[in-house]
Amino acid sequence: MNLDDLYLQRLAARTGAILLDRDWRLVTAESCTGGWIAKTLTDVPGCSSWYLGGVVTYSNALKQTLLGVRPSTLAVHGAVSEACAREMALGALKSLGGQVAVAVTGIAGPGGGQPGKPVGTVWFGWAWQADRNETGRIETGRTRTHVAMETFAGDREAVRRSTVDRALAELARLA
Incomplete structure (x- = not known):
């Protein structure tokens, strides 16, 4: 599959339409x-009706202060981990608002x-x-999470493009 800019923009527009239909606002970490991811989302005209904004946190210190990632998570599991990705997504919802968040953390390379x-x-x-909980009973104030790991091939740009694709495709599926 060719993950060029046009493909990613179309995926973002499709994802945005799903979010708009659910009346959900998205935040990113x-x-x-x-x-x-934010650039791809904001390439879609009208995205302000479903995308609130996001943060870029390369440093562990910013992951902690802006997203609430626990120091113990970083010490035990590292920044590229299931626990960190989950805490980044939860922290984005808490810090930035919205009804849904996507977070990514990884090693794009080359080193x-x-x-x-x-x-x-x-x-x-x-x-x-x-x-709604698992039985279908309404319970407001509940937050659910989903995490996944991928190992992408290619150079730095290919890894990053594949990451944007996976983040938005899964978001559309989950919404």
């Missing part, structure tokens, strides 16, 4: 993509890989306000 976390490793976190 990005590390390895450096704001590319930075390590045993167990090669270049191309990306953790994703999605969090959303849920108004």
Whole structure:
């Protein structure tokens, strides 16, 4: 599949239409993509009706102060981890508002890989306000999360493009 800018913009527009239909507002927390998800979303005319904004947190210090990622999470699991992606998504909802958040943290390369976390490793976190529990009973104020990990091939740009694609495609599926 060709993940060019036009493809990503169409995916963002489709995702935005789903969010608008649900009356959900999206926020983003990005590390390895450096704001590319936000850029893709804001390429869509009218996105302000479903996209509130986001943060780029490359440093662990900003992950902690802006998104509430716990120091113990970073110490035990590292920034490129399931726990960090989940806390980034939850922190984005808490700090930025909205009804749904997507967070990404990973190693885009060309350097930075390590045993167990090669270049191309990306953790994703999605969090959303849920108004129904597993039995279908309405419970306001509940937040649900979903996390996933991918290892993408290619150079830095390819890893980042693939990350944007996966983040938005899964967001559309979850919404």
